[in-house]
Amino acid sequence: MSDTLFPKLPYKLKQRADEATVNIQLQQFVNHATYSKDVARKQAMGGAFGENTDAVRDLAGQIKQHTLDHLDHYLEQFIDNATATGVQVHFARDGEQANQIAVAIAEANKCRLCVKSKSMVTEETHLLPALEAVGCETVETDLGEFILQLDNDAPSHIVTPMIHKDRTAVARAFQRELGAEYTEDAEALAQIARKHLREKYRKADLGISGGNFLVAETGSVVLCTNEGNGRFCTTAPRIHVAFVGIEKLVPRLEHLGVMLKVLARSSTGQPLTCYTHTITGPKREHEHDGPEEVHVVLVDNGRTDVLHEDTREMLRCIRCGACLNSCPVYRKIGGHSYGAVYSGPIGAILTPMLKGLENYTDLPHASSLCGACYEACPVKINIPKYLIQLRRDMVQNHLSGTGDRVTMRLWGESLQHEWSYRIGGWMQKTFARMQAKFGGTLETDDPYASRGWLTWAPGPVKGWTQERDMPTPTAKSFRHWWRKEHGR
């Protein structure tokens, strides 16, 4: 499992991606689920905001950008206000330190059973194995994550972690690991999970969660879930530890009015998630429910490096998964191909930033730059722009091959002069048409429309013809027609 999200570095995407493209199940599940989620997002955003959709995205983006521009100020404010409510705030420079903090809390309180709701940051830090290592049993309670834990599998989508599996995988896991009777009935499966997990909530002494937002003004942690498991995890056990990335801050409660609206619509097409939980401090004296101790671990883990002016916008991300759902590449290769915790378009820019560009040189290139992600992003992160920026950084840092550099230099130079452009075009045309003629596919009627087809081509074009035919240039170019018609 750990190999999937933490592969040997440097990571090359091609092998897993190519395998994914011929994995029929993955093609069906991921392709279909992401497409329908994308449609739902558009309907939800358009339905609620109509022609103001773009303005709402602008506003959400500005709220996040403003917070990031003044992150030191808002972090301080959050720490002060959270501490005042009785929350113990910790700061973790990296994943290891974050895990040590959680382990120390578990050990100090002799915690034996931990229930955990969904959190990408804990995937980043690899928290559960660290807790298991000190004898604290861990149970994932988000349904998707629960199945993945039973299957020793890794999440492949930020919001829908088991998007690469279907109901039969759930049935098999429950039969194998929980001794349940095999059933594909969704309701029956949910009941099996519910019965199993209720027992765990009752016995757990440690609850782990993530956080969708942190509110600086009140020191609150905001959790958005659809299954109610987040609420159990953060109220039933004696101790609650929230792992939250430092970029999750918003200045004031009122900003949630915008952020919650775009988050749920962008991720699942809902107006709001079923549960929106605002945690402000541990249980108070007069309260019956709630943890006695609340800890918030503010996790950096590479984020302050991304905070640089050139890349700060990437940290606006609210992990809604809309870019994954809209991405034609993600739809075809699934999340595991990205070889990191964050997949899809946002992963393709964030992972190289967090884990080293030299370790993930494929990620920024494995995109057709179609821009669907930018259009889907509720906080307007210009992902295609950053993909190109990372490609530029690779060229500047000599991470792209010499062949690539020489080709681009020569190609660029040949386009600097009309004569070399024309010679290049003529050579391309002549060789391709000769090959097509030899292959018997060359048409010879209208010189401005007649073409042939290549089913095999050498060098860099080989990749093209491996998958589809290549049309040849026409017998005569547009330029030729213009000269003929306009007399020169």
Place this chain on the structure above:
Amino acid sequence: MKVALFITCLTDTFYPRTGIAVVKVLEKLGCEVAFPEAQTCCGQPMWNNGHHHEARELAKRMAEVFEPYDHVVTPSGSCAAMIRDYYGEMFEDEPAWRKRATALSDKTFEFVEFLVNVLDVDLRKHGVKWDGQATYHYSCHLRGIGITDEAVRVMKQIEGLEYKPLEKAEQCCGFGGTFAMKYPQISGTMVRDKVSCIKATQAPTVISNDAGCTMNISGSCRREKVDVNFKSLAEIIAEGMGLM
């Protein structure tokens, strides 16, 4: 109105008929069309691959070549988006060039965009008639220049043309320039998805306005034995006006 045509390297070499159609339609609509022959490429392949020095040199050339004209029209959303989205950004440290390059950004239009948003043409007034069923491929870079359903609206103004909507119209066909060659299997899976949507429309003609997409999708149609014709909307209009 005086208009300069930026043909783009792919249309020049692979789809000259589209360029001819653009010239004929614009002239018919009363424009005076010029074709500055010194033009080559907008620099998109270099820019997208991170070779920004080379891209800047080509952008400078573009800015110079098209400086004398008021409007530049190109039959490619992709190249129009390159000029509009990135020509300003690429000269952040060179204000003089930035000014010249953004001047080009401001006056560059994709052909259909130019018809609808600048010339404000209603084809119904020109009696354009083209018989047949056609579906339409929305190329991704139209997003970059803020174009949504303009082409479909134009198609609906053509008498006899029966428009068959394409499922997953907004999903990229998998071309992506060098992407198609660097990651052939991903790109191939993407284009086959597009081809199966095209096949499902049962339309014999696909209207596709970006040369790169057309090369990719038509190549896959041929490999998958899906027998359809590819035309640009400019060709359809020119044929419908009896110009070709």
